[in-house]
Amino acid sequence: MVDRGGSLRPLDILAIAAHPDDVEQTCGGTLLREAERGCRTGVLDLTAGEMGTRGDPETRLAEARAAARVLRLSWRENLRFADARLENTLAARMTLAAKIRQVRPRVVILPYWEGRHPDHYRACEIGYDACFLAGLKKLDLGEPPHRPSKILYACAYANVKPSFVVDISDQFERRMEALLCYRSQYGGGEEGAALFPTESEIRERLSAVARFYGNLAGVRYAEPFVVKEVMLVDDVVGLPVRSL
Ligand SMILES: [Zn+2]
DSSP: OOOTTSSOOOOSEEEEESSTTSHHHHTHHHHHHHHHTTOOEEEEEEEOOTTSSSOOHHHHHHHHHHHHHHTTOSEEEEEEEOTTOOOOOHHHHHHHHHHHHHHOOSEEEEEOSOOSSHHHHHHHHHHHHHHHHHTOTTOOSSSOOOOOSEEEEEOTTSOSOOSEEEEOTTTHHHHHHHHTTOHHHHSOOSTTTTTSOOHHHHHHHHHHHHHHHHHHHTSSOEEEEEOSSOOOOSOGGGOOSOOO
């Protein structure tokens, strides 16, 4: 997706994901919320999902562009790495590092580092390594060095306690709308029907997950994240989420 402004101004947040339609399930509400506060948000999908039972790559890329508009992304691209056999090779790390230098995000969102699908945890590993490489001054990738200051791990599908959650009550319906842009995946066709959730099933699943994390924080819907560092608090008196 071409940058709306025609130039590559730095992004505030970049989400890196294995497949088109991943961010729409894990951190799309947070991206939309940040875009609404005036941040520049972007998504880099590593594969086009061409090994999926349903939908060809061109269809899924077109669906990803439609979802990007709903999520108000400033930028979205797809690296077209090999789906279902994503590997943390030097070439993959260097390609991703060069892209990170182009878009210069302050914050990077990665998939959580464990999961059922190997592409998801490999995307996490490649993403972390590439963020590190992107900051090496002596590594020539044709763009000035840049290292993001923060990495967040989107953990909606991991059974772990989040470090924090983001209230997406006002964004939840539009995040669902973005996910349903992937008609080839959630359109209710016959092919792969046993494996793929229908629209009503995906809606029920995603609202249950978002409602669960929202409930932990006393809001309706939320998205969970893990960070490896501690969270620094400025004012303990103003801390949200009631203890009792
Ligand atoms: Zn995925």
